[in-house]
């Protein structure tokens with residue numbers, strides 16, 4: 262195998278070069294000769310790829326089975342590589358980066374039940390103590406224990422939470438007024454409709470597979486906070502005007518008021534329900550956030566419990582301050 266490595270003496274490409282040599286490949290490296298040392302047994306071609314024409318010309322009379330471009334960092338460099346090796350190699354391997362994914366994470370980046378338990382809030386410590394206490398009872402033969410861990414669960418009878426635990430947020434959204442989101446709105450969040458969550462509990466009952474087991478009873482669909490505000494605002498047939506404010510700034514204003522943010526919603530909240538769905542086949546969360554929010558809003562109105570978002574002077578002052586500071590905003 263005749264191989265060219267563009268780079269070849271860097272962190273990754275040194276290891277690559279070693280492995281290629283070990284495979285018995287005929288290896289050529291192209292680099293400036295500054296970073297080293299070059300792996301023994303390879304041919305070194307010295308040059309700077311930023312000298313574009315020289316780079317393209319450097320291998321004009323050669324062909325390779327494989328060319329690895331380990332240091333392609335711009336479209337211009339990619340063009341040079343394409344020009345240099347078109348018809349001159351069977352395979353071109355580009356070293357790219359996971360940075361291409363940006364900040365959007367797929368739905369399967371989820372915490373399962375094997376995750377270490379490290380609560381950060383008094384609520385979390387208390388719930389863990391409950392689990393431990395009942396586990397001890399179960400261990401001594403008191404019963405089969407099934408632990409079902411709910412995530413954020415909403416629906417008729419309760420509020421439609423926002424990230425800050427602020428009652429009036431959705432009224433403000435409905436009125437076209439700006440609302441606050443902590444951080445950059447890219448934290449992860451799940452919300453499970455109470456009917457879906459309850460289905461797990463219901464069908465876990467007397468299901469022997471669940472005896473002695475622990476589950477996340479959540480809907481796996483995962484949102485960034487930006488997406489969450491967008492979906493819930495859809496249930497109000499509008500868009501949410503969100504202002505991104507530092508989490509610490511909010512907590513400094515009022516730790517008590519923003520305790521939900523401090524204890525829960527300021528962290529990623531993305532959990533896997535795979536085990537729950539496997540052991541309890543009837544548990545198949547199906548209620549999407551927009552539909553669930555519509556139902557919850559209708560219930561709040563029907564109950565006369567719709568919060569008025571315009572009477573909260575403290576929140577209004579925070580919004581004004583965030584605007585005057587020029588903090589970033591967007592229509593989610």
Ligand SMILES: NC(=O)c1ccc[n+]([C@@H]2O[C@H](COP(=O)([O-])OP(=O)(O)OC[C@H]3O[C@@H](n4cnc5c(N)ncnc54)[C@H](OP(=O)(O)O)[C@@H]3O)[C@@H](O)[C@H]2O)c1
Pocket residue numbers: 267268269270271272273274275291292293294295296297308309310311331332333356357358359360
């Ligand atoms: N490390 C990570 O965590 C990570 C994560 C994701 C993706 N990546 C990707 O990994 C690649 C980097 O690989 P690496 O670790 O082997 O690289 P590296 O450690 O940055 O080494 C750079 C290599 O390229 C050569 N080079 C640099 N500038 C050059 C130029 N103008 N002309 C010719 N040769 C040049 C260097 O040799 P000389 O200085 O002697 O010329 C050296 O061999 C990048 O594509 C990056 O996007 C890295």
